[in-house]
Amino acid sequence: AQKVTQAQTEISVVEKEDVTLDCVYETRDTTYYLFWYKQPPSGELVFLIRRNSFDEQNEISGRYSWNFQKSTSSFNFTITASQVVDSAVYFCALIASGGYNKLIFGAGTRLAVHP
Amino acid sequence: DTAVSQTPKYLVTQMGNDKSIKCEQNLGHDTMYWYKQDSKKFLKIMFSYNNKELIINETVPNRFSPKSPDKAHLNLHINSLELGDSAVYFCASSWTGYNSGNTIYFGEGSWLTVV
Numbered sequence: 001a002q003k004v005t006q007a008q009t010e011i012s013v014v015e016k017e018d019v020t021l022d023c024v025y026e027t028r029d030t031t032y033y034l035f036w037y038k039q040p041p042s043g044e045l046v047f048l049i050r051r052n053s054f055d056e057q058n059e060i061s062g063r064y065s066w067n068f069q070k071s072t073s074s075f076n077f078t079i080t081a082s083q084v085v086d087s088a089v090y091f092c093a094l095i096a097s098g099g100y101n102k103l104i105f106g107a108g109t110r111l112a113v114h115p
Numbered sequence: 116d117t118a119v120s121q122t123p124k125y126l127v128t129q130m131g132n133d134k135s136i137k138c139e140q141n142l143g144h145d146t147m148y149w150y151k152q153d154s155k156k157f158l159k160i161m162f163s164y165n166n167k168e169l170i171i172n173e174t175v176p177n178r179f180s181p182k183s184p185d186k187a188h189l190n191l192h193i194n195s196l197e198l199g200d201s202a203v204y205f206c207a208s209s210w211t212g213y214n215s216g217n218t219i220y221f222g223e224g225s226w227l228t229v230v
Contacts, residue, residue: 031216032216033216035218035219037221039156042223043203043223043224043226044221044222044223044224045158045205045207045221045224046221047218047219047220047221050216050218052216089156091158095216097216100146100163100165100170100171100211101146101148101163101209101211101215101216101217101219102160102163102171103150103158103160103219105157105158105159107155107156107157108156108157108158
């Protein structure tokens with residue numbers, strides 16, 4: 001069975017703090033894909049990153065960085081120098097192999113960045 | 116240009132009514148989806164169509180019927196609406212292929228409230 005766990009329900013930080021959102025996944029497949037999506041207060045779902053299981057390189061995009069560790073089945077997301085505009089619900093998700101694109105989402109982490 | 120657009124964005128209707136949500140994508144993708152987000156923000160796939168063919172059909176009441184007139188459109192019709200159908204419905208699209216893990220792009224969501 002496939003599963004994504006985001007243990008942090010809500011995180012509250014003050015602007016300019018760094019914050020890490022945790023994501024732990026479960027799958028028996030050797031080929032799989034991991035994603036992060038952002039849902040701002042306006043409600044849309046915005047794609048942030050896709051990673052396949054064979055690429056464990058960390059990725060940095062501006063203030064965002066992702067740490068993929070197969071040994072711990074984790075795909076954590078760090079925002080450096082957080083800003084109020086980062087306030088949103090962030091979802092980690094998994095597509096396992098052996099089927100058509102079926103995203104399995106974690107429960108989401110609500111991030112509140114205060115001025 | 117909105118890549119995945121769905122209408123209406125907000126819909127308030129009475130129990131027992133029938134309603135439809137329309138979705139169109141201009142990304143040239145060959146696969147479209149409907150996801151449901153419940154009141155706790157949990158996201159789950161409902162249906163997926165590839166080139167107008169139904170390929171994913173999760174355990175959804177048969178009051179929900181998707182229809183794909185062409186690969187750029189996927190509509191969702193709901194019969195005999197119930198209070199529990201109140202949710203946000205997201206349309207999405209991607210390229211696909213078996214075991215591809217392609218990125219799924221979401222529309223802005225349709226907020227359905229059944230009273």
